[in-house]
Amino acid sequence: MSEKGYLLLVLHTHQPFVRHPEFDYPVEEDWLSEAISECYVPLAEICNGWLRDGIQARLTFSLTPCLCAMLADGLRQQRYCRYLEERIAFLDREITRLKDREELARLARMQQQRFLRCHQIFKDVWRADVIGAFRKLQDCGLISVIASAATHAYLPLWQLQREIVELQIAVGIQSYEKNFARQPLGFWLPECGFYPGLDDLLQAKGIKFFFLDTHGILNGDPKPKYREYAPVLCPSGVAAFGRHRESHVQVWLKDRGYPGDPAYLDRRADISFELDQRYLFSLTHHATTVPTGISYYRGGYGGSREPYDPQWALARCMQHADHFVQQCKLQAESVYAAMGRKPVFVAMFDTEHFGHWWAEGPAWLDLVIRKLACEQDVVRLVTAEEYLQLNPTNQVVTPSMSSWGYQGYSESWLMGRNHWIYPALYKALESCNRMIAMSPSPVGLLRLALSQYLRELLLAQSSDWAFIMHAETTQSYAENRVREHLDNMRNIESQVLRGSLNSEWINSLAGKNNAFADIDLLDLYGRILKNGAE
Amino acid sequence: MSEPAGDHFWFLLKDPHWALLCWELSPATIREIKEQRGTTEQDAQLWLRIHDVTDILFDGHNSHWYFDVPVRGKTDHWYLAVPAPNRVYCAELGCKLEDQQFCLALRSNPVFVPRAGPSDWVAEQWANIIL
Numbered sequence: 001m002s003e004k005g006y007l008l009l010v011l012h013t014h015q016p017f018v019r020h021p022e023f024d025y026p027v028e029e030d031w032l033s034e035a036i037s038e039c040y041v042p043l044a045e046i047c048n049g050w051l052r053d054g055i056q057a058r059l060t061f062s063l064t065p066c067l068c069a070m071l072a073d074g075l076r077q078q079r080y081c082r083y084l085e086e087r088i089a090f091l092d093r094e095i096t097r098l099k100d101r102e103e104l105a106r107l108a109r110m111q112q113q114r115f116l117r118c119h120q121i122f123k124d125v126w127r128a129d130v131i132g133a134f135r136k137l138q139d140c141g142l143i144s145v146i147a148s149a150a151t152h153a154y155l156p157l158w159q160l161q162r163e164i165v166e167l168q169i170a171v172g173i174q175s176y177e178k179n180f181a182r183q184p185l186g187f188w189l190p191e192c193g194f195y196p197g198l199d200d201l202l203q204a205k206g207i208k209f210f211f212l213d214t215h216g217i218l219n220g221d222p223k224p225k226y227r228e229y230a231p232v233l234c235p236s237g238v239a240a241f242g243r244h245r246e247s248h249v250q251v252w253l254k255d256r257g258y259p260g261d262p263a264y265l266d267r268r269a270d271i272s273f274e275l276d277q278r279y280l281f282s283l284t285h286h287a288t289t290v291p292t293g294i295s296y297y298r299g300g301y302g303g304s305r306e307p308y309d310p311q312w313a314l315a316r317c318m319q320h321a322d323h324f325v326q327q328c329k330l331q332a333e334s335v336y337a338a339m340g341r342k343p344v345f346v347a348m349f350d351t352e353h354f355g356h357w358w359a360e361g362p363a364w365l366d367l368v369i370r371k372l373a374c375e376q377d378v379v380r381l382v383t384a385e386e387y388l389q390l391n392p393t394n395q396v397v398t399p400s401m402s403s404w405g406y407q408g409y410s411e412s413w414l415m416g417r418n419h420w421i422y423p424a425l426y427k428a429l430e431s432c433n434r435m436i437a438m439s440p441s442p443v444g445l446l447r448l449a450l451s452q453y454l455r456e457l458l459l460a461q462s463s464d465w466a467f468i469m470h471a472e473t474t475q476s477y478a479e480n481r482v483r484e485h486l487d488n489m490r491n492i493e494s495q496v497l498r499g500s501l502n503s504e505w506i507n508s509l510a511g512k513n514n515a516f517a518d519i520d521l522l523d524l525y526g527r528i529l530k531n532g533a534e
Numbered sequence: 535m536s537e538p539a540g541d542h543f544w545f546l547l548k549d550p551h552w553a554l555l556c557w558e559l560s561p562a563t564i565r566e567i568k569e570q571r572g573t574t575e576q577d578a579q580l581w582l583r584i585h586d587v588t589d590i591l592f593d594g595h596n597s598h599w600y601f602d603v604p605v606r607g608k609t610d611h612w613y614l615a616v617p618a619p620n621r622v623y624c625a626e627l628g629c630k631l632e633d634q635q636f637c638l639a640l641r642s643n644p645v646f647v648p649r650a651g652p653s654d655w656v657a658e659q660w661a662n663i664i665l
Contacts, residue, residue, distance in 0.1 A: 239663050392664075414554055418623075
């Protein structure tokens with residue numbers, strides 16, 4: 001059997017910038033701790049397994065700049081260690097509590113082993129340098145890391161202010177260069193949000209490819225000959241790859257996909273929902289229900305009260321991996337026969353799906369990659385740059401405005417509960433431009449104040465806040481975050497206009513919201529404004 | 535921000551069928567609207583005029599066609615059903631005189647509304663990517 005197609009797997013790795021030195025135990029900081037424990041460590045471990053076993057794997061990761069900023073931050077690293085140590089200690093108590101229920105005690109020991117392993121890798125192997133771990137995997141040629149926008153702003157809703165879109169991209173690229181010691185070839189558009197003309201801004205920064213949802217390609221002009229089975233070249237020359245819907249449905253959807261299998265761990269059955277909050281307090285530090293990341297029951301998304309059976313879960317994982325590989329092969333053969341060109345199936349997921357939402361996701365991915373690399377030759381794993389090297393000739397098409405969000409456009413980020421964000425932030429940028437026009441070459445404290453203003457604006461633009469308001473999950477936190485950044489900007493502006501800067505407050509704010517502290521935001525933005533004026 | 539309310543009018547796209555119009559009127563513009571209406575009423579009725587400006591440089595008078603939408607109630611935004619995708623629209627905010635003449639207060643940015651399905655334009659132009 002000869003090669004009939006390609007599989008391009010992309011894991012989009014992002015967390016919004018959350019850092020609260022003013023609180024001892026901010027619940028929202030757990031988001032990153034959970035992601036490192038449940039996703040980044042297991043995924044990096046399976047990548048290292050491929051390296052050790054000589055598996056020709058290819059996997060594409062985006063690591064967003066705001067995530068990298070948290071991963072590189074000493075306070076967040078320290079708090080992650082604390083998160084692990086508290087769980088390791090707490091699980092000792094759990095093992096004692098469950099001594100008469102061996103089935104559950106065994107699962108508690110298993111969870112403790114998982115946290116111990118994370119602790120060992122994070123502290124002893126990586127020396128807290130998660131970015132470095134991914135950089136090494138990229139340097140080995142096993143994974144390809146692509147850049148993304150500074151704070152994961154949903155760019156179609158900022159296109160009225162081109163200069164801030166350019167700043168999001170420029171900070172994203174500079175952050176990538178610092179973290180991965182090379183220039184990025186690919187760019188992850190937050191939420192796959194695209195509008196015609198955005199490709200020009202990426203092209204100007206040397207970007208060669210990005211990814212879109214299926215309809216972004218299918219609704220392009222002219223009609224793409226090979227549908228989403230081949231990338232298109234935008235008029236700017238940048239390639240756009242479209243998502244393959246079938247792979248997404250199988251792996252992602254809770255009702256029709258693999259993760260809903262009853263053998264899999266039920267993450268929603270977190271022990272915090274059943275145990276006394278006083279007993280959990282040493283772990284959660286709050287009197288309310290705070291997920292602990294510990295659960296003992298199986299049931300996938302269906303839910304059950306049966307103890308988790310790791311052997312059964314692994315067996316189902318193997319069956320699901322077989323099924324996925326088989327489907328890939330069948331689809332490659334069938335599309336190749338119809339198209340006369342090897343199709344590329346682009347499977348794109350949030351990294352958090354593998355480990356956080358689907359506990360067995362990393363194990364499944366490991367099996368899929370090993371099977372694809374060693375047990376067949378119909379489908380070849382590629383990165384986008386490899387595909388483009390092998391297939392440089394592509395149709396010129398202008399992709400359509402699109403996103404991978406609900407209904408395929410901007411609805412999740414522009415609706416009744418969140419639309420107030422945009423006028424407020426549009427005006428904030430106008431204020432910023434006025435202040436910069438008044439002080440074109442600021443120095444000292446004024447420079448720090450204006451840089452912090454830009455930082456606050458970027459942080460408020462994160463698509464996560466609008467999305468959370470839409471989804472009504474941790475709505476008040478998201479609203480408070482945007483309001484807090486707006487207040488900070490207002491305060492800076494009023495101090496600048498009064499000509500009386502509060503050094504202590506500005507320095508303390510810059511220390512708290514310290515994302516991209518190693519990037520000269522004002523210099524970057526000044527150059528963008530200058531180029532725009534020319 | 536800290537300055538008094540200025541004049542702003544933003545046309546934001548939600549999807550090929552819906553858009554959001556948001557505005558902020560300065561006290562001077564509100565005064566002007568009331569003077570034009572010759573009224574002292576607190577909240578003069580605002581109107582939106584939506585122009586189809588596809589493939590033209592809009593000068594305020596040369597749109598392909600337009601339609602008017604009354605802004606009901608005291609609000610600073612309006613969700614608009616877009617008449618047809620794959621067109622460019624521009625909105626105007628203003629009021630109407632006794633004789634129904636539209637008096638312009640603010641004009642929005644133009645917005646390109648994407649197509650809602652595949653293009654019927656079939657053309658094969660191919661190029662090589664330079665990595």
